[in-house]
Amino acid sequence: MLTIKRVETVVSMHQQLEQVPGCGRDCLGNCCIPGAKLPLYTFGIKQTLGSNKRAHTSSDDHCVPGDVGDFNDYEADDSPQENYFLDELLLAQWEDRMVRGLFRYDVTACETKMLPGEYGFIAQLNEGRHLQKRPTEFRVDQVLQPFDPKKFNFTKVGQEEILFQFGPSEDNVSEFYEKAPVLSSPNVVAINVSPIEYGHVLLVPRVLDRLPQRIDQDSFLLALYMAAEANNPYFRLGYNSLGAFATINHLHFQAYYLAAPFPIERAPTTRVSYGRKKGGVKVYELSKFPVRGLVFEMCNSLEDLSVAVANACVYLQNNNIPYNVLITDRGSRVFVLPQCFAERQARGEVDQEILDTQVNPAVWEISGHIVLKQRKDYDLATEEYAWKLLAEVSLSAERFEEVKAECLKAAFEGPPSDSMAQPPALPNGGSYNLLEKEQAVLIKSNIHKANSMDGVVPNVGEVGVEG
Incomplete structure (x- = not known):
């Protein structure tokens, strides 16, 4: 088994080996990035949309199979899976950084167990985090x-720490370039140096634009593209707003592999009538789950799904409602989860027994993968504890109905124009469109594709939980 060498850190996990231009840390800042080259992965949008498969059937009853041992149980049909390339590349690059000692602790050594019960909550002891x-x-x-x-x-x-730049290709073909000029403000995929699980990475849209932690339609569509391109049901992306346990105010999504269904994926849902035939998106409401939330499902395209979910998120963040988002089923299913744990904690309404565990219920905890920080809590963890913790997160039934109505209105009619949280303007009237001409030109004119990918991807073992 691979082990991780512990390294001292101050701001970054990067260790200075020799003097280089700039600040000496070879960072992504303006001091070091001019002239730099980083790997680049370009994905074909049409190919991604065409190969997307849901992890559940197209009926109204959503059910992720309980048997997590068979990968094919996640398939909605018997057709072969396509587009493994991003999946394999990401894991190979992540393991390379693990061998090089860039993580703060060995997450593969963290104890993990599935709690007995109906939902299969997953507990992890992660004292290093x-x-x-x-x-x-x-x-x-x-x-x-x-x-x-x-x-x-x-x-x-x-x-x-950057695995690769990530953006659309001009010819709808997925390609990888070992060294490519850094785009004006690239989307980057980086390791999470304090990982929760195997393959834990960060997707940072337009990193050099220094956007605060807030969702817009372009950034959310990029996250859906990444989920679809990975094309692995064990790979999910999550988002935490400020006030819902995001710890860095710089726009980013998290993602990792867990070889088991999240309990929230297995929770029953009921159809929400609003928007039934609007925008190519179906909406459901979680029923019989400790946290109240909405589930958006793609019918026609990732673009339709992105618009609906991003509009709902814009409503939440503009109205100061903390929330979490989970992207599953290769980008075709999204959970939007408004929460009030920090507010309840400030008012002294959270049970002291819950506070003593020091667990911050962010997207992974709400989804059912609970990261515990103390051995005693891990040893005593039960499904009843998990349910009690998450119940402290949820909006009341009355409050949720109010928020749900406004989220649906925003999702399908759009938030008021004067309330849209717009990112700051780019200099010289630039655009944030993902298909910027500058990007396409750079890809075609300045990048030399690697002659062969043979040997780049090592054999990747089993991932996920034990027991």
């Missing part, structure tokens, strides 16, 4: 806060 994770540096009572360049952000990480 508790001791070494970066502390929150901003207010937890404001979902929207301006970007502060003085605080930690992803332009301060070392370039060796």
Whole structure:
């Protein structure tokens, strides 16, 4: 089994080996990035949409199979899976960084177990994350806060923490370039140096634009593309807003592999009539799950799904409602989960027994993968504990009905034009469109594709939980 060498860190996991131009840390900042080259993965949008398969049937009854041992149980049909390339490349690059000692602890050594019960909540003992994770540096009572360049952000990480740039190709074919010029503000995939699970990475849209942690339609569509391109039911993306346990105010999504269904994926849902035939998106409501939330399902395209979900998220963040998002089923199914744990904690309404565990219920915990920081809590963890923890997160039934109505209105009619949280303007009237001409030109004119990918991807063993 691979082991991870512990390394000292201050701002980044990058260790200076020799003097280089810039600040000496070979970071993503303006001091070091000019002239730099990083790997680039380009994905074909049409190919991605065509190969997407849901992990559940097209009926109204959503059910992720309980048997997690057979990969094919996740398939909605018997057709072969396509587009393994991103999946294999990401894991190979992640393992390379593990061998090079860029993580703060060995997440593969963390104990994990499935709690007995109806839902199969998953508990992990991760004392390293508790001791070494970066502390929150901003207010937890404001979902929207301006970007502060003085605080930690992803332009301060070392370039060796970046697995690759990630963007659409011009010819709808997925390709990988070992060295490519850094785009004006690339989307990047980086390791999470304080991982929760195997393959834990961060997707940072337009990293050099220094966007605060808030969702817009372009950034959310990019996250859906990544889920679809990976094309692996064990790979999910998550998002935490400020106030819902995001710890860095720089726009990012998280993702990792877990070889088991999340309990939230197995929870029963009921159809929400609003928007039944609008926008090519179906909407459901979680029923019999400790956290109340909405489930958006793709019918026609990722673009339709992205517009609906992003509009709902814009409503939440503009109205200062903390929320979490989980992207599953290769990008075709999205859970939107407004929450109020921090607010209840500030009012002294959270049970002290829950507070003593020091668990911050972010997207992974809400989904049913609960990261525990203390041995005693791990040893005593039960499904009843998990249910009690998550019940403290949820909006009341009455409050949720109000929020649900406004989210659906925003999803299918759009939030009021004056309430849209727009990112700051780019210089010279630039655009944030994912298909920027500049990107296509750079890809075609300045990049030389690797002659062969043979040997790049090592054999990847089993991933996920034990027991």
